Amino acid sequence: MTERAGGLALVALLSAALALRWFVLGTVSVHTSSMAPSVLPGDVLLFSRLTTPAVGDVLVVEQGDAVHVKRLVATGPGVVELSQGRLYVDGQPLRTGPGAPRTWTDADCAERTTATVMEGAAPGWAVLEGGEHERTTLAEQELWLLGDHRGLSSDARHWGPLPPESVLGVVLAVAWSHSSCGPIRWDRLGLKP
DSSP, rough: OOOOHHHHHHHHHHHHHHHHIIIIEEEEEEOTTTTTTOOTTTTTEEEESSSSSOOTTTEEETTTTEEEEEEEESSSSSEEETTEEEEEEEEEEEEEEEEEEEEEETTOOOOEEEEEEESSSSSSEOOOOOOEEEEEEEOOOEEEOOOSGGGGOOHHHHHHOOOOGGGGEEOOOOEEEBOTTSOOEEEEETOOO
């Protein structure tokens, strides 16, 4: 291979990598506990811009000037109701029950534990109960997103449903995780929240 051909191959490879990064994949850093214990402060999440969101997926969305990481719990048309820590979609409760206790180190370096698991279209995910009563009617294609740690989450209960064009991507996995309170969390790498 000539020097010029090698240079062109390198340019093509870098161009493909940049296109993949800008148009297909993205990353977002998490700084809050609103999705704990599924997503922790210090996690860097890899997301796909091309994957179609499904109920149960963790999404990266734009709301106003902010970027949020929240779980999609319902899509319109339909009615979402949150009452006494239970979530109802079209009058049907998403079942919750005891799960294996999960412990994590929160942003304030305190150890927290939860054992509530909510079952939806995706495999069960842990949820910390909390939040006031809320009932919302969703229009066609509107998205209702909640944080798993409802007591600490700014989510659809505060800013309402979002249109599908607010979705930046669907979270694929934890790409990196480091707590400000300790070492790299190797056991989190590759996890799908």
